[in-house]
Amino acid sequence: MTATHPTHASSTAKRGWAAGMTAFAAVMLMIAGILGIMRGIAAIAEDEVFLATPDYVFAFDLTGWGWVHLILGVVAVIVSMGLFQASAWARVVGVGIAGLVIIANFISLPSYPVWSVVMIAMSAFIIWALCADTRRSSS
Numbered sequence: 001m002t003a004t005h006p007t008h009a010s011s012t013a014k015r016g017w018a019a020g021m022t023a024f025a026a027v028m029l030m031i032a033g034i035l036g037i038m039r040g041i042a043a044i045a046e047d048e049v050f051l052a053t054p055d056y057v058f059a060f061d062l063t064g065w066g067w068v069h070l071i072l073g074v075v076a077v078i079v080s081m082g083l084f085q086a087s088a089w090a091r092v093v094g095v096g097i098a099g100l101v102i103i104a105n106f107i108s109l110p111s112y113p114v115w116s117v118v119m120i121a122m123s124a125f126i127i128w129a130l131c132a133d134t135r136r137s138s139s
Contacts (some may be wrong), residue, residue: 005034013069019076021129021130021132022026022083022086022091022130023083023084024139025083025094025126025128025129026080026081026083026084027080027081028122028125028126028129029076029079029080029083029094029097029098029126030077030080030081031122032073032075032076032098032101032119032122032123032126033072033074033075033076033077033078033080034073034103035067035073036069036072036073036076036119037070037073037074037077038072038073039066039069039073039112039115040066040067040068040069040070040072041066041070041071042066043062043063043065043069043111044066044067044070045066056102056124059112062111063077064080065081065107065108065111068102069102069108072097072100072101072104075097076094076098079093079094079097080094082094083130091130094126094130095126095127095130095131097128098123098124098126098130099123100119101119101128102119102120102121102123103123105117105119105120105123106120
């Protein structure tokens with residue numbers, strides 16, 4: 001009777017897949033950060049770019065939300081640089097920043113609805129990619 005043993009090729013492939021997902025998350029977080037910076041600058045400089053909704057539950061000043069998006073964008077770009085270096089802290093902070101980006105875009109949904117939905121979806125992909133780490137699997 002011959003015993004079969006799993007080869008190391010599958011674990012190498014899983015490590016490669018995990019590294020690819022981290023790179024994907026880093027690129028997406030960099031793009032989301034740059035777009036957040038641009039959205040923040042647009043909101044700070046020119047409030048007329050955004051739609052004004054009078055009866056929204058979360059009524060905030062667009063200039064204030066511009067600063068929030070700008071700061072989140074800058075932090076997202078910094079964290080994405082850490083993800084390119086495969087830092088453990090960057091993976092954890094990246095999930096947190098992507099979550100904050102989702103919340104910020106949900107609250108500013110009436111001001112720029114289509115773009116907010118795009119950023120929410122992009123941030124959800126970032127969270128998925130950062131949490132889909134196959135290095136912890138046992139096979």
